Amino acid sequence: RKEVEQDPGPFNVPEGATVAFNCTYSNSASQSFFWYRQDCRKEPKLLMSVYSSGNEDGRFTAQLNRASQYISLLIRDSKLSDSATYLCVVKGSNYKLTFGKGTLLTVNP
Amino acid sequence: EPEVTQTPSHQVTQMGQEVILRCVPISNHLYFYWYRQILGQKVEFLVSFYNNEISEKSEIFDDQFSVERPDGSNFTLKIRSTKLEDSAMYFCASRREEGMNTEAFFGQGTRLTVV
Numbered sequence: 222r223k224e225v226e227q228d229p230g231p232f233n234v235p236e237g238a239t240v241a242f243n244c245t246y247s248n249s250a251s252q253s254f255f256w257y258r259q260d261c262r263k264e265p266k267l268l269m270s271v272y273s274s275g276n277e278d279g280r281f282t283a284q285l286n287r288a289s290q291y292i293s294l295l296i297r298d299s300k301l302s303d304s305a306t307y308l309c310v311v312k313g314s315n316y317k318l319t320f321g322k323g324t325l326l327t328v329n330p
Numbered sequence: 331e332p333e334v335t336q337t338p339s340h341q342v343t344q345m346g347q348e349v350i351l352r353c354v355p356i357s358n359h360l361y362f363y364w365y366r367q368i369l370g371q372k373v374e375f376l377v378s379f380y381n382n383e384i385s386e387k388s389e390i391f392d393d394q395f396s397v398e399r400p401d402g403s404n405f406t407l408k409i410r411s412t413k414l415e416d417s418a419m420y421f422c423a424s425r426r427e428e429g430m431n432t433e434a435f436f437g438q439g440t441r442l443t444v445v
Contacts, residue, residue: 264421264436265373316378316385318434
């Protein structure tokens with residue numbers, strides 16, 4: 222099983238759509254969870270941390286299910302500027318971040 | 331806003347040559363990382379560095395790779411004898427502290443092309 226596995230995508234959605242990304246991780250000792258976004262040929266940038274209680278930041282909602290080792294990201298009312306690759310990232314008990322391969326989202330006008 | 335800066339933005343080198351990729355982490359950060367991303371693939375961890383020593387390294391980080399923090403501000407990645415498969419985007423990152431959800435900030439990357 223891959224350390225961090227994401228929906229392969231790509232996702233093509235119209236503006237205003239709701240889109241959900243799923244991610245699973247294999248290491249049950251993982252401590253912290255994040256969603257990053259990466260624009261083409263740019264560095265990853267933190268979108269939001271993911272907490273067990275779930276958290277929301279405007280149009281973005283992240284959920285964590287530790288028992289299932291599952292993380293999700295929901296984007297509501299998607300904008301053209303949301304087009305990017307969304308990276309599920311897991312931090313373990315050591316110092317490293319483990320990235321999923323990412324899911325490409327294209328929001329169309 | 332403080333940022334991680336990397337130089338050069340693009341480096342072209344001949345196979346077998348040594349390269350040094352440079353990074354200036356955010357000034358009050360304590361944890362430093364190098365990651366790489368081969369075109370079309372995922373971001374991969376190379377090495378983490380804390381308190382002037384390597385904390386962890388991946389299988390990719392073999393004897394051809396080394397890191398150094400020579401002067402308290404720069405953080406460098408050296409590849410001694412580059413191979414074609416070292417061609418990738420190399421990202422430096424830094425983190426302020428080892429809290430549960432402290433953010434790692436990434437530099438804009440150095441695109442290394444080995445010919």
